[in-house]
Amino acid sequence: MKMKRLVATMVCASGAAMLMGAPAAQADSTILASMWDRGKSMGFTLSRASASAGKITFQVTNDSASITHELLVSPVKNFMNFGYKPDAAEARVDEGSMNIIEETHGMKPGTYKSITVDLKPGKYIIVCNKPGHFSDGMFLPFVVY
Numbered sequence: 001m002k003m004k005r006l007v008a009t010m011v012c013a014s015g016a017a018m019l020m021g022a023p024a025a026q027a028d029s030t031i032l033a034s035m036w037d038r039g040k041s042m043g044f045t046l047s048r049a050s051a052s053a054g055k056i057t058f059q060v061t062n063d064s065a066s067i068t069h070e071l072l073v074s075p076v077k078n079f080m081n082f083g084y085k086p087d088a089a090e091a092r093v094d095e096g097s098m099n100i101i102e103e104t105h106g107m108k109p110g111t112y113k114s115i116t117v118d119l120k121p122g123k124y125i126i127v128c129n130k131p132g133h134f135s136d137g138m139f140l141p142f143v144v145y
């Protein structure tokens, strides 16, 4: 438990560093998304945690050395309760409960994919729904203004 909290803090710190280091000329509608895992922890690092409404491009890289990940964009009403239903047999979220807007599908380690979505203002969750990955914390909030 203590370990998990430490990892979450480290992820936030690296996310903030990336925000400060983002080139000024980069359009705010382009999000660089890294999918990673280290030992038992895994997650996303996004270049921005929010964007203006409209067309938003996620440039997704799987930076894992050995694990296939995916990026799903899912709208939620509330960051404290996503309203997701579990698919216990598959150890993941029941995708029928996620209102998925777009997804990369499984990406092998070292691969890159770009997806563009047209998002209205609201709250979204960026999720990897490979078995066990959501429960291991592989999701992040994303806000559209």
Ligand SMILES: [Cu+2]
Pocket (backbone or CB within 6 Å): 042, 068, 069, 070, 128, 129, 130, 133, 138
């Ligand atoms: Cu994953």
